[in-house]
Amino acid sequence: MPAVPSLAATVHAGLQQAIGAALPDAPDCDPQLRRSDRADFQVNGLLAAAKALGANPRELAERVCAELSSRSAELAGWEVSGPGFLNLTLADSALLAQAEARLADDRLGIGQLPGAGVTVLDYSQPNIAKEMHVGHLRSTVIGDALARILSFGGERVVRRNHLGDWGTQFGMLIEYRDEFGADGADVASLDALYKTSRRHFEADPEFAERARRRVVALQAGDPPTVAAWQQIVDESKRYFEAVYQRLDVLLEDADAVGESHYNPMLADVCAELEASGVAVRSQGALCVFFDGILNPDGDPVPLIVRKKDGGYGYAASDLAAVRERVATLGADRLLYVVDSRQALHFRMVFETARRAGWLPPEVTAAHVPFGMVLGPDGRPFKTRAGGTVRLVDLLDEAVDRAAAVIAEKSPDLAPEQLAERAAQVGIGALKYADLSNARTRDYVFDLARMVSLTGDTGVYLQYAHARIHSILRKAPADAGYLAHPEVALTPAERSLALLLDECGAALAAVAESREPHRLCTYLYQLAVSFSAFYEHAPVLKAPDAATRENRLLLCRLTARTLALGLGLLGMAAPEQL
């Protein structure tokens, strides 16, 4: 079924025609159609056009009005206001027809994104042999939402989880375990082992030397060393898998393509960079330099592709990944959901890849940066003891808190149902709290607020959704699919219907800006609008059959829209809480 154009799009098209007819001197003027608190829409662009034409803006608006009346059947009212705004009011019948058409469509009438292609989306990036911490939450949750939203828009999304599974730390780890016989059977003990071996590495030069030789052995494929490494990798992957399952994100084993995957390509990457002159040797290292990037001494700062000891830096594997993602995966777009501190690194990597010809002009590459998670003191979020906060501990606490509230509200729930809903509510609250903040800003982590279950939280959206299903369970199964366009709408019904028409625009804005918080804002507004509707417009006890049908229609479409949006954020939308 073809997409259902939004009323905003239809009105916009009508406006452009009317402007073309009324203002032959300024046919390309952007009407700047926006939602308004004085009408359904307001047209802002005529003020600018009047300025450009040296005309009276109100008079101009009157002329556009006159042309508009014959071109936009969905409009019920229009008036010139203030200095030259044009306020537009939609016909109730148009709002109802729109809702009916959307409800009849699998995709709620939402079309595909223009220019869809292949996006390689890099996110989560935990490190082998280390715990996932609160910093991984953002990358994982934002990346997951973007993967879902871009896919829904028709983009072919290739997920890449760039695991930190290679490097000197494995020499330390394996050597230490061999020498001291520590087990490292699970990730918690591996994490501890990692810290111990690091202290050893720094304190004991002879151990450090043996650890370095282990790295060489690993790179050379020494069987016992590789086996030890593989065992550590496998254990860590099992752990990540369990976390992803709890978080309900899309990442799976096939998406995990870590640094080790690129290791065999690094020599070639360096050779090619050096041969083409993109990289040069400096102080023994292979480097790429850039205009205007200087260190505190005023010397140029390089991207170090290969260190002076012959080892490869993370720039090398990032470059190999760019090359492979474009050449082999056929990427049209590369996205990296990585914290904003890496901005300079990605700028240099992309620039290097451009110079090397691995990133052709028609392929875009973008760092999708996000801010840090702060503690209540406004400093980077730490435990009371000053350590990093384990992600699994946060998940446990969020779910526990949700379970306590649910048990209080629904004391008769079976234990397994309680556990399921606590997971849906607790994890959803955590994800929503993260996603609803503007991506690039740091935010203060406050679990009590996230799971407080009042106000602008994930639960509010889930509760609105569940309340609709409570109505729908009591309604006739075949009612509420067809509109009665002759019935006038109340204010609560109108604002709900208007919002229901804007889901596609909200999704397009997220896809374009890669800012999931715009979808959160939209869904929250939708839930608020529904709650007001719920309060002021009885559905099952509506005054007459036609009104009840219209309200049921709005209920059905609101439930579908909330479920779609929550799903695209990676949140559960249970029918009962």
Next chain:
RNA sequence: GCGCUCAUAGCUCAACGGAUAGAGCACUUGACUACGGAUCAAGAGGUUGCAGGUUCGAAUCCUGCUGAGCGCACCA
């Protein structure tokens, strides 16, 4: 020193260059014989860090200043 990001209500955050800067939390006051009160209705709370500039119109764009965070040669 250079660069990046940011500064909005007591707190946590919104606001594609548009009219009166919006929410939530906390605070005050109302609404449960309920289509689920995990809710709703209302009140109070602001010189959008400061100073200029551009514009018919600036929280938003530009410049300067103040303040904060982050990054800047061999960890990833």
